[in-house]
Amino acid sequence: MPRLALAFRNKGNAAMMRLMVAGAAMIGVAATAQEAPRAAKKPYQVTSPNGVREDDYYWLRDDSRKNPEMLAYLNAENGYADARLAPLKPLQARLYEETVSHIKQDDSSVPYRDNGWWYQTRFATGADYPVVERRRTPDAPAELMFDQPVMARGHSFFALSEWQVSPDNKLVAWAEDVVGRRQYVLKVKDLATGRVLSDTITNVEPNIVWADDNRTLLYIAKDPVTLRGYRVMAHVLGTPVSADRLLYEEKDDTFQMGIMRTMDDRYACITVQSTVSDEQRCAPAGDPTRFTVLAPRAREFRYSADHAGGRWVIRTNRAAKNYKLVTVADAQIAGGVAGWQDLTRPSDSVFIEDFKPFDGFVAINQREGGNRMIRLLDAQGRSTAVEADEPAYQMALSVNEEPGARVVRYSYGSLKTPTTTYEVDAKTGARRVLKVAPVPGYDPANYVTERLWAPARDGTRIPVSVVYKKGVARDGTAPLFQYSYGSYGISMDPAVDAGRIALLDRGVVYALAHIRGGQEMGRGWYDDGHLLNKKNSFTDFIDVTRYLVAQKYGAKDRVAAMGGSAGGLLMGAVANMAPADYKVIVAQVPFVDVVTTMLDASIPLTTFEYDEWGNPAQKPFYDYMLSYSPYDNVAAKAYPAMFVGTGLWDSQVQYYEPAKWVARLRERKTDSNPLLFRTNMEAGHGGKSGRFERYRQNAEWQAFMLDQLGVAPGGK
Known part of the structure; x- marks a missing residue:
């Protein structure tokens, strides 16, 4: 299975909590700290047949999930996220309630x-x-x-x-x-x-x-x-x-x-x-x-x-x-x-x-x-x-x-x-x-869906599925929310989502970009978006954004982007390549430390994926992957507001990839935009289980996103 869409070991709860408290004392952070946590830097060299890289945050990897210092850092990040998101709790609750109202019980x-x-x-x-x-x-x-x-x-x-x-x-x-x-x-x-x-x-x-x-x-x-x-x-x-x-x-x-x-x-x-x-x-x-x-x-x-x-x-x-x-x-x-x-x-x-x-x-x-x-x-x-x-x-x-x-x-x-x-x-x-499928309180006649074709920089036409509520003016002022995946030949198909209705009802325009790396347009669409063509996925996404803004589907300063797993890699690359095009980016369980992960055959999925990303033991692939790997390309510059999510027990994308990425972003970014990191200590790749739980989790990043886009709690 690809790095797509795990959870909590219920034995040893008390022991784990003791470890987290002890670890917090060790690194001097509190779970409710108002100041953003800073992970310790510990020199470490990642060796490979094609070079050596410095990785000061490699220590955050703990396959046992028991390291007190690591757990304390994740806990501190959760505390910081709690504090920053506290004013949005009413909006978060409202979004969850609205979503659940659209689900037939x-x-x-x-x-x-x-x-x-x-x-x-x-x-x-x-x-x-x-x-x-x-x-x-x-x-x-x-x-x-x-x-x-x-x-x-x-x-x-x-x-x-x-x-x-x-x-x-x-x-x-x-x-x-x-x-x-x-x-x-x-x-x-x-x-x-x-x-x-x-x-x-x-x-x-x-x-x-x-x-x-x-x-x-x-x-x-x-x-x-x-x-x-x-x-x-x-x-x-x-x-x-x-x-x-x-x-x-x-x-x-x-x-x-x-x-x-x-x-x-x-x-x-x-x-x-x-x-x-x-x-x-x-x-x-x-x-x-x-x-x-x-x-x-x-x-x-x-x-x-x-x-x-x-x-x-x-x-x-x-x-x-x-x-x-x-x-x-x-x-x-x-x-x-x-x-x-x-x-x-x-x-x-x-x-x-x-x-x-x-x-x-x-x-x-x-x-x-x-x-x-x-x-x-x-x-x-x-x-x-x-x-x-x-x-x-x-x-x-x-x-x-x-x-x-x-x-x-x-x-x-x-x-x-x-x-x-x-x-x-x-x-x-x-x-x-x-x-x-029953969707209480929802009338399809109140919404408009379109198929657009956005020109990529190499002339390729990228299909885009768009939906918005009737009455939303196409005058370049609306908030725009763009989503994509673009890997493994997995195509993203349009569907009604109960969790999206509350966004549409607040005037958000939603765009699903069918970028290269999927197979929406055939096998060649995939071939042009993986291995040594992987950057096409990233530039396609950026070019779709610029096209939608130019066509006045959204405001230039009110664009949100989201992706998960390999789509989180997309978000990390986009954040490095075109940070000024996005007001806010949401990256869930993101695959962002591409080279280090693909060098380690003991990590689940790595060996399956040499034909997706390349084998970094071979220099052409090593150099190409290194040129776009989000973690390796974090620079001293301004980044959008960001919400990053992971699960401690994830086996598809290990928790330490986003943890390291966030730590390096905190160290290097030059802006004052919020960067929030949420680790679900009881979940894996797909988040907590249960019909309603995912909507409760989604309401958190949705509230953050709407706040950053300047969408009032009850509307535009």
């Missing part, structure tokens, strides 16, 4: 059918977590599978990740995390009695596959240091974990792994993938030991396969940069690419992102013109696009578990249209609305 998902049962999740009023239920028929009494509000009790963090029901519908296996570091625990229970079996497996990926015997579970074991999933194991219920059988071990640490059953449940498959290469091996689900490699890995060769209707359907970039679909018969699957037959033609303008095979057709998720859409391909080769009604939107394949179905479920949404679940008939194209 007793909401439930659209039921879906799988292997003869109907499944659904349901929230009770006030609950942070849903229950998971199933029924034999849509009108039958519900059978409780997971009571997550009860399961979460006593935990500062709780996440129920993947769960899988056995083929005979009697058992369910699931992966849960009560720390937030994504080291999951696999458990199993009897659905008839609710009894949790003794089988418990720790430090696994949230990826589970049942064999047809209803007794064998396939799972992925993680390396305890790097947290890389590297071994596929088979566990037989009722036997000790020490007896589990190794089915496959991935030796190349630049690859990550997954396991799955095919759409028709005939095969169990192991997938390994890197940025530029894939390999898939599959075995009959009745005997998941005899795995056949579908096609051997090769650099710049990617593919993923699924099975339905008596054939394999494969998405591949072989002779198709934007991907195509091919098919191959069961009898030819072991022959590699020789038996592959094209289902679709390669295209320079249409990027195939995903697909779902059914018995008589294939549903395809594709991108064209910056929008994510769906088309259906029948057995005769006829292609039909599913209709859309707005200039900037997204469609995504939803839960479709039955290969014999005639209809396809998908979701539709935009920056003004709430997520709507549809069924489309594969033969007639007729659409039926199953559910419109």
